[in-house]
Amino acid sequence: MNFLAASIESLGAKLAGWFTVGYGMFSFFTSASLLLLDRTTWNHATFDVVVKQVYFTAVQILHVFLAYSLVISWLIISIILSTARDFGLTAFASEMTIRVLVLELLPFLTALFVALRSGSAINTEVALMQVNNELDALAHCKVPPMQFEFLPRLIGGVISVVALAGLAGLSALMLAYLTIYGMSMAGFEPFTQTIAKIFDFRIVAGLLVKCALFGLAVTLIPVTAGLETPKKLFMVPVSVLRGMMRVFFAIVAIEVVSLALKYI
Amino acid sequence: MAAVAALSDDAARVALDLPLRANLSAVDNIALIPLYQRHYGVAESARQAQAVLDQLGHADIAPLRDPDMTPAQRFVTKLARALILKRPRLVIDRPGAMLYDVPYPAFIQQLAGRDGMSGIWEIFDFSWNQALYIQALNTE
Secondary structure (H helix, E strand, O other), X not given: OHHHHHHHHHHHHHHHHHHHHHHHHHHXXXXXXXXXXXHHHXXXXXXXXXXXXXXXXXXXXXXXXXXXXXXXXXXXXXXXXXXXXXXXXXXXXXXXXXXXXXXXXHHHHHHHHHHXXXXXXXXXXXXXXXXXXXXXXXXXXXXXXXXXXXXXXXXXXXXXHHHHHHHHHHHHHHHXXXXXXXXXXXXXXXXXXXXXHHOOHHHHHHHHHHHXXXXXXXXXXXXXXXXXXXXXXXXXXXXHHHHHHHHHHHHHHHHHHHHHHHHO | OHHHHOOOOOXXXXXOXXXXXXXXXXXXXXXXXXXXXXXXXXXXHHHXXXXXXXXXXXXXXXXXXXXXXXXXXXXXXXXXXXXXXXXXXXXXXXXXXXXXXXXXXXHHHHHHOXXXXXXXXEEEOOHHHHHHHHHHHHXX
């Protein structure tokens, strides 16, 4: 009986914890969105920090990211092409490549890449700011932390993931054409027709929304996890661990929901 | 020290528990105030911040970030940030906790005596440190 009561109590505590975390994220997202709509937010200072964030999140890693996405794209394209040849389905190779790579795998990998590189850094930085009282110091100086620290990171994350996923998708399309048809222009018409057939308005809008949600997940969750950190230095690694686990689950959940909406 | 914590918004505090942003240079930390409170441009805010550091005689610390500063340089940056807030009161809260590398009553006195410094700087310190202030005043 005691075991049952303890289990129920533990389950209840976990549920309450999840609810608190979810509510915290929702409330943070709401205040960030409201601030985004406020005309006074859009001053030189905020714009400069957004540009810096996009630079640190997307531009600084561009060469590494492009090399990584090209290698993965080339491998996946080769696997799809050889499998399609084995089964006599060469005609569908380009469509399969686009669907698997451009619509699903590359945005997912982009989100993971940005989460591991920038999300973890954001989580650590916000947690350290919280522990070291830097947020209190900003509040004392009437410098709004949301406007100066958090909102630019959210906007930067969304822009970076959308741009990097778009760039990776475009380079994968070019690579797919070169792998399937070589340097010849003979395949240009069927290839572009396949692209046009797949990328209708619904798919493009879905892809954009998915990438934007990925971008939001890899920034919003680390920021809120950092803000939850108790003011004890040894809690920083715990905060990063929790934040990154949440980011991973959120990315997987977004991908699963997107696949379910598209194919079920 | 509860009195310090209860200070209203009209006091600009220099305190150990109000640190600088660790990833910003001294000048950027100070420039945040004109940038976000008075909506000046980035260049003008940096110019104003540099001017306060010049006034305090520590122009050379402008590019340093918090971890690269000595305690005295960190204190000067915090003081510059408090000065640029332009609040009616300036409160230095337990300077001994921040200025452990210099004889601090004399150091603060020297900063307060620089050209262009106005207003009253209030120092909140432990009563057992009173002798240090008396000593600094007598030396003068």
